[in-house]
Amino acid sequence: MSGPGWLLRVLGGLPKPTKGLVVDDEPPTPLTRERIADYLLSRAYRFVIDDDGDLTGTWDGSRFWFLTLGEHQEILQVRGRWHRSLPLEQRAAVTLALNDWNRERIWPKAYLREEDGLLALYSEVSADLEPGVNEVQLAQLLACGLGTGVQMFSALEAMLPPDDAPSPDVPDN
Known part of the structure; x- marks a missing residue:
């Protein structure tokens, strides 16, 4: 068979590459704030614990929180707030x-x-x-929440008017 490698793998012509593949047989354990903090520390990320006990930090100027929610703190949420605020007129x-x-x-x-x-x-x-969640899964979820949030804010930054741009319905003098 000839053609792109991915196509051959899909069609069964080549084995799936194992380079970089992480095999993790670690059993899942309960989610904790300490495990989230350990991940952030392992990446040398700077963060603080806010007054509510939540882990929070700033990436590319935007604030992110690493929250545990739910009756048993079993829900992981990575929430980001863009560093800019926009006028209500730009809602649409x-x-x-x-x-x-x-x-x-x-x-x-x-x-x-x-x-x-x-x-x-x-x-x-x-x-x-x-x-529960094992360390590889937790790392992947945290990286996804942070990475995609930063990516989205960056993409919107390029699409929206800069901070100092006049509002569309305010004429220049």
């Missing part, structure tokens, strides 16, 4: 951009919230880990 345009993002990608969920008369943009990746 930003909503269209977020709808495009949510339609075309699995992660992160993106949404707007009105805060103090402005729009705040959030990213969210959540996973129910009631049966």
